[in-house]
Amino acid sequence: MRRFGLLVLVLVLIFNWHRIGTRQAGYGDLGQARGMVTNIVKKKKITNYYMGKVLAVDFSGKDRGVHIGDRLCLYGKSRDLNNFIIKDFDYGRYLRSRGIDTYIEVSILDISGRSGLYYRIGSLKDYCIGANKFMYKAYGDILNSIVLGYRGDLDKDVVYTFRDAGVSHVMSISGLHISILVGIFLVLVGRINKLDRLGLLFVGLIFYNILVGGGPSITRSIGLSVLGALAYFVDRRLDPINILALIASIMVYLNPYIIYNISFQLSFLAVLSIVIYSKYLRKYIYFNFLNTCLAANILTFPMVVYNFKTFSMVGLIGNILVLPFIGLIVFLDMISLLLYGISLDLALLVAYINEAILRPLYYYLEKLANYGVYNMEVRSMNPLLLLAYYIGVLGLAIFLEIYYIKVNKTD
Numbered sequence: 001m002r003r004f005g006l007l008v009l010v011l012v013l014i015f016n017w018h019r020i021g022t023r024q025a026g027y028g029d030l031g032q033a034r035g036m037v038t039n040i041v042k043k044k045k046i047t048n049y050y051m052g053k054v055l056a057v058d059f060s061g062k063d064r065g066v067h068i069g070d071r072l073c074l075y076g077k078s079r080d081l082n083n084f085i086i087k088d089f090d091y092g093r094y095l096r097s098r099g100i101d102t103y104i105e106v107s108i109l110d111i112s113g114r115s116g117l118y119y120r121i122g123s124l125k126d127y128c129i130g131a132n133k134f135m136y137k138a139y140g141d142i143l144n145s146i147v148l149g150y151r152g153d154l155d156k157d158v159v160y161t162f163r164d165a166g167v168s169h170v171m172s173i174s175g176l177h178i179s180i181l182v183g184i185f186l187v188l189v190g191r192i193n194k195l196d197r198l199g200l201l202f203v204g205l206i207f208y209n210i211l212v213g214g215g216p217s218i219t220r221s222i223g224l225s226v227l228g229a230l231a232y233f234v235d236r237r238l239d240p241i242n243i244l245a246l247i248a249s250i251m252v253y254l255n256p257y258i259i260y261n262i263s264f265q266l267s268f269l270a271v272l273s274i275v276i277y278s279k280y281l282r283k284y285i286y287f288n289f290l291n292t293c294l295a296a297n298i299l300t301f302p303m304v305v306y307n308f309k310t311f312s313m314v315g316l317i318g319n320i321l322v323l324p325f326i327g328l329i330v331f332l333d334m335i336s337l338l339l340y341g342i343s344l345d346l347a348l349l350v351a352y353i354n355e356a357i358l359r360p361l362y363y364y365l366e367k368l369a370n371y372g373v374y375n376m377e378v379r380s381m382n383p384l385l386l387l388a389y390y391i392g393v394l395g396l397a398i399f400l401e402i403y404y405i406k407v408n409k410t411d
Contacts, residue, residue, distance in 0.1 A: 009245040009252070016256035031078030031104045036071050036115050039213035040122075042152045049074075049106075050213070053099055058106040068122025071113035079103040097261035121210055125150070131340045132333065135351035139358050142171075143333050146326070149173040149212035161362070164369035166315020167322045173212045175267055178221035180327045181208060184334070202226055220267050223247040240275045244268060262307050266300050273299035276397045293319045302389050306381045314371050321368070325361055329354060 035051030042048075045061035049072065056074050058064065066072065081103060084092030095103060129150055133140035142158060144150040151159075151171070162168045170176065185204065189197055205222045212218065227243050248268055251258055258264050278295040285291045293316060305311050312318070332354035339347035 006241070006245045009249045012249040012253050013259070016252055031074075031076060031102070033074045033102055033104055034072065034112075036118060037066060037068050037122075038118065038210070040066065040068060050100075054102045054104065055095060055100045056104045056106050056109075058109070060106070064109055066109070066111065067114075067119060068125070069115045069117070069119025070111050071115065073110045073112050074104055074106055074108070076104045076107040079105070093257060093260050096257035097255070097259075097264070099255050099258075118210070121207070125211055128337050131337055131347075135336055135340065135348060136355055136358075139355055139362070142358070142362070143329075145171045147177075147330055147333050161366050161369045164312070164314075165318040165365045166312030167318040167365065170322055170326055172263075173218050174263075175218070175221035175224075175271065176326070177330065178205065178208075178218060178225055180330050181205065182225050183327065184331055219251065220244075220247055220264075220271070223250075224271070241272065244271055244275070262303075265303055269299040269303060270296040273297070280400055289323045290320060293323065298393060299390070302381075302386055305378050306383075306386050309379065309381075310377045313376060314368050318365065318368055321364060322361065325357055329358055329361075332357075 033051065033054045033056060035054050037049050037051055039050040040047065041050070045059070047058040047064075047066075049056040049058065049066060051072065054074075056072070056076070079092070081092030081096055081101065084090070084095070084103070092103075095101075125148060128148055129144050132143045132147075133153075136143055141154045145154050149172070154171075159168070159171070162171050181204070182201070185201055189200070205225060209218055209222060224240075224243060224247065227247075251264070274292055274295045276295075277298050278291050281291045281295055285294065297316075301311065332350055336347045336350040336354060339350060
């Protein structure tokens with residue numbers, strides 16, 4: 001069967017449906033959790049400690065001296081994720097979609113040990129964050145968000161600028177960043193025609209996943225990159241839709257709630273859309289990045305409107321402006337970070353070149369964002385309309401596939 005991956009995905013979705021809805025302790029019950037800190041997110045006086053499937057939230061505003069890699073023993077009030085609603089938003093289901101099944105508001109926190117590997121990775125992340133702030137000054141926080149996924153010190157005006165310009169996705173670690181890293185790897189190492197190079201790519205991507213805190217989109221991208229590299233290594237052509245469906249099947253099996261995660265939905269829809277439609281758009285659009293932007297939006301656009309009740313009027317222009325430069329910006333930032341501990345003068349020189357690219361780019365994004373404030377808002381979107389759209393565009397894809405097969409046979 002040509003599309004066996006899609007069949008596997010459908011079966012996994014059906015099989016896992018009954019797993020949704022398990023119960024846990026009610027709010028107010030005293031909870032206890034132990035685990036190793038894999039990521040820390042600070043927002044004003046609130047600190048979130050991620051420990052595997054546990055999210056511990058500290059509202060005290062205190063600096064408890066916790067670092068990534070520390071092993072914690074926590075006590076506090078737990079929340080029932082099946083009944084955790086904040087302003088009509090099902091926050092409990094959102095947490096479950098991110099792999100969290102325990103939520104605790106911290107009262108008592110004890111550090112019981114430390115994992116050397118994770119602690120070193122966390123220290124490296126702190127080192128890179130500080131280096132970017134020193135070398136790039138006002139633009140350091142932007143690069144920390146783009147390259148390291150750290151948004152703790154990012155100014156709200158910067159967030160609004162990227163959002164209103166329709167390019168907020170470059171501020172979140174996603175498939176775009178993994179593609180850039182794989183591209184840099186291929187430039188530095190060459191083709192993946194040896195087993196040690198394949199292993200080095202895999203280890204490097206896993207390391208980066210730990211460094212930035214992971215997520216559905218980056219997990220999907222790593223899976224696609226590794227399988228694509230493996231296919232090239234064994235000299236076999238793999239069907240991208242099958243591979244995409246199999247990766248989705250594994251992720252849904254491991255966490256059935258992930259189907260509610262908007263990042264999961266958009267990342268898979270974007271790749272699927274590019275795979276299906278870019279080959280047809282290429283016949284009329286000769287610029288690859290423009291072709292990719294248009295193709296990705298065919299399946300993601302209605303999902304964005306349905307979930308966020310708005311869409312950017314200038315998003316296409318913003319992506320055309322940013323995408324040709326974002327790979328170079330990430331590459332130069334990584335080079336400057338590598339040089340920072342070797343030669344400060346060379347690191348500052350590379351940072352100066354990178355800032356010369358980033359400064360005018362951000363300037364034009366601000367100008368574009370001024371028009372983006374007039375983004376169109378949609379009060380509500382009927383799910384049936386969303387379904388009809390997807391049936392229509394997928395039906396069009398099937399028609400085009402059959403049409404071009406007949407044309408090629410005729411030729």
